Amino acid sequence: MSVNYASGLSAYKNKGRCGGKEYLDSEKKLRAKCTELCDLIKKSKYCVIHCGAGLSTAAGIPDFRGPNGIWTLEKNGRSLDENKLKSFAECVPTYAHMAIIALIQNSYVKHVVSQNIDGLFLKANIDRQNISELHGNYFIDRCSNCRLQFIRNRPSPTMCCQPTGDNCSQCSMPLHDTILDWNDNLPEEELETAEQHSNRCDLSICLGTSLQIQPANELPLIAIEKSDQGKLVIINLQRTKFHNYANLVIHHYIDKVFELISENLGIKVDRYDPNLDPTKSTKDLVLWKSNKHLQ
Template sequence: MSCNYAEGLSPYEHKGVLGIPEKFEAIEKLNEKCEMLARLLSESKHIVVHTGAGISTSAGIPDFRGPNGVWTLEKEGKRPSTNISFTDAKPTKTHMILKKLIDCNKIQYIVSQNIDGLHLKSGLSRKYISELHGNMFIDECSLCKRQFIRSSPVETVGKKCSGVPCASGHNGGRPCRGRLYDGVLDWEHSLPENDLLMAEWHSSIADLSICLGTTLQIIPSGNLPLETVKYGGKLVICNLQPTKHDNKADLIINYYVDDILEKIMNILHLDIPQYNEDTDLTKLASTNIVEWTINKKDVLVLEKVFKAKCKGVKKKKILIKSKRNSTETSNGIENDNCKVIKLEVKEECV
């Protein structure tokens, strides 16, 4: 459960701005903006989607900074009333739509801050996702760094060793003397190298980045969509709360992400697939060793694409959209002059 995961993290006071009121578009305006987003999806050639906790709330997993988020209520000495277990949680409509859009080559990559494993359960291939903060359904070897899918969520967080031997030899690979540990990051941990590289390069070569269900407060993940803008691409933000990068976005949609994407699928005349246990790799992992390691060949191929497009290209200075405040968004989330501690923004902004 999200509460158990949050309680397993080290104490950390600077969790960002909490409990900002949610905003909702009028239906007529929502429909108009969804038409605009559908047009951008059709016109763009390389699209990256950045996902946060807001895409999993309809699965019963509470977010962290929303009005009823884990950390918002924590300040009041309360806990969320809805808090499904990670084992029982199923992919939402958004997860399944993103899987479909990947399969249709409408979007090319997903960068996720989520640790709930719902992208994995949707049947999404490892080739198309960076999991920057880890995954409750993944073990990682301390030596060879290969990752393996679990049938149940890890019992610890913070990259703690389970003592279980590496499973590489069971898949026909070279035996390894390493031990498995959970791959869920704590505050002080560096982001996984290949996940971060893939996320940075995809974001840089993208002509469109779409942010779904995130206030973009955690860095560096929250700043990755700006790489798209710096190299001349467009930025779309879909979230119920204002975000720290609203003033840099080309389009903002304040509504439920499930509803936004359902409208997009209708406009594009695409069916929304249902969750299927047969394609849920956590189910397969109960009887088989299933690997979840990023393929090094995919990293090398993307590096060549990145260098071909971006090497020697001068990044554009990000011009704040003239209709929005250039120093601070209306919700009080400060912009970019903040100090960093690995995963989170310290509240020491000027």
């Protein structure tokens, strides 16, 4: 899980600001802010959601820079008890993951740009063309020869773009995991697609991200840099360095925010269904179609 992911990365000192204070809006303030957010969503013609580790903490996956985050504890000479944590295979999408799928299906959200490697959007059965995963996915292998991607029915045994032991069903060449190390370049196709959607975006919503890692932290700002009409919303328990640029900042738990959003917009949010989860396939590897680039 994320503890093993963090320990598998190369040594790297500049992990950003860790352990910042968390804030929680009052119920009254939260409801007022969610009403304002829903108004922005209704007016938006091209909304893009940008996700960080804070989105998945409700699924039992620890974040990195929160008060009890992996790197915060590491900085203080402590560590998480791995025996008390769920594996990536056990974790399932949160209410917010499923609500985002519903927002896409109801044409409120056009695209998701994710820094998370947990595969929870994949488990929620997101359409391939609706997501860019900048840092990889433990449930996706990639063929470096024909560039096809395959869904795994178990987490990758490797990381840092190493051979996983499986071969491409199309060209028989070795498959590699998609999990990046600190100094790896972002996958070109994923970044290109994320940039294309960000350039069309008029509403960027940032969820559970400290907005410290480049270039992912630059993409949400495109909406407000290219037009006075562009809007930036940050939903995070901690402050970020971009708070002063945001049109709206919500300090609350992401699942609660999306419960209020779905209620306000009148959209039905389905429960996670393992029968629709492509990582539960009886086949070892299932082809995941490549990004359909914007015209």
